[in-house]
Amino acid sequence: MNRIYNSQPLPSVWIDERAAQQDVRVEVPDATGHVWPQTRPQLDIRKQAEKPEYYEAISMIMKYRNTYLRDRSVFVEGEDMVKLLGALGATAEDFEAIQQVSDHLDTDPTLPFRRSRNGRFCFDFGTRSVRRLEFQPFALSLEEDFKRHDSGQVRVFDEVQDELQLNTAFQALLVFKAMVCHGIATRPRPKLDYGSNKWVCTLFNLRTVTRPDMLGEPALEGVHTDGVDHTMTTYLGSSNMAPNSAVTLMHDMRETTGIRFNQIKPELIVARAHHRHFLDTLLIVDHERKHSISPVYAVDTSREATRDMLIFFTRRPVTRNLNHVSEGIDSLAAHRKMPMEIPLFVPEVID
Template identity: 65%
Template sequence: MLSVKSQAYSPEYYKTIGRIMQWRRRYVSERCIFIHHDEMAELLRGLGAVEEDFARLQVVSEHLYADPTLPFRKSRNGRFCIDFDTKSVRRLEFQPFALSTEEDFKRYDSDKVRIFDEIEDELQLNSVLQALMAFKAIMVHGVETEHRPKMDYSGNKWVCTLFNVRTITRPDLLGEPALEGVHTDGVDHTMTTFLGSKNMAPHSAVTLLHDPSETTGISFDQVTPSKIHARAQHRHFLDTLLVTDREYKHSLSPVFPQDSTLESTRDMLVFFTRKPVTDDHISASIDSLKPHRGMPMEVPIFIPESEE
């Protein structure tokens, strides 16, 4: 488990916080950042991640189950509350999941309520995962973004839905990390962290960030070049992208195999972070802030002074 209290008198801890705050200033300015694996690993170690948990995190995707709607994907999810009143991140009770066309997500399962298998203790109790949560809490704290409709921005609590996802390509099946094409994730801040891949070609899974005026739902290869804001590609363990989801749309290219006769996989953690929803939102009945009784988890987080 991650322990902020044990780091309280460590100069290295505060040095790490200072480095994270530098990234935060860049995020505030540019509205998206990409942190390479070596830098991210050092930041997570500085936040207290235990060394043996890095190897454990790389194999956690071996225990995923079939996705409820996508044949080329295996997945689990879990809900967490980033609570700036209690200065902690805690696991929330199970709830189904929904994304709507109203939120710039256009796919055949848009507006459907989906039920995912839950992430378990092997992931939520991993200190590297908890450090990633603590990192994101610091990054989003006090950062103003364009508000989404039907969300409650009055409080100090954020809902973070974590997805552990494996995208699979086989000779008979093309894995597409974003089958929906150009989209947003219906949240305020999206963070994606790479866990690993097997037999994946170098040109696979390229992420493009688009101007909000780009057409929702068009495929990766149909976008307008002049509306591309940035390009990123997760290639190494812990490569991490953070973007203000309301202010940019994004798309991804498919997972292509290095050897077309063999299966190819790409494993990710995806952190969707948003404010609690209001009563007229599609997720109003599935947005509980009650803690998870069966798999509780709560870790303290450091809350820096807002610079904005």
């Protein structure tokens, strides 16, 4: 991918003053015994407004947005993501810390080869901010092109902690996703409220594990979609993982949901991506591109191999009284015990 740094005219910026930077107090220790710092500064992109690299980053993000609008997917190399997130205010300390966050994951509710946590966030384009939402269980159904043994099952994940949500690199990823996806029309999903100015973002921090007795599969479900409007996947790191592992293929919507990676039709492959470097990031218009991922293989097959990811599922809220699988677990109430809210940059829609 060519790296383009020349500037463009900037869209207007909308930011609500109530989403100003604060020092957020963090409870210590958490349930795992891990101890967090007592306070941590929050990302405030307005504080970057006097820095030339901030405007270069906005220009470059708008170019990625144009690619996403045209191709319905875009891959951003990690080297470029580090520069972009740093220009938005992410700190060097938090780039280091986010690479260790997956060490504190708990067991997954349904998959033995995975460790996981999740959390819910609201992109609120009325307040021009993103905030943490209260805990809710999670479900994906066959109706949403997700075919697996736990399709439709309500799953309860352990929650993402402040270690991640108060990390400025993570917060900058949220800002980046909102900037790329805001205002892009997509094929609508049934039973979602496209009149709302809010988006629900369910975040998964996942570690896929392969051992001599167990193959880790980032997408055991085979060819699928994620039941949302926009999926973003960001690579944090790996250990003992073979270089041919975890290749992502994107498929025409005519491909059969649920078939294995080795059963796909080559003529229906529309794009390919491979997360290999820290912060390699892929965005997909989820209801227009099915996708699949190959397994995680070990270099040394006698030892455990791991792959750590952040997965951002973003969709409009559920429309009530239409029997969507998530209707009863789609609260927009803020999280009281682990609050977080930061301002967004929102480009004016000109499409």
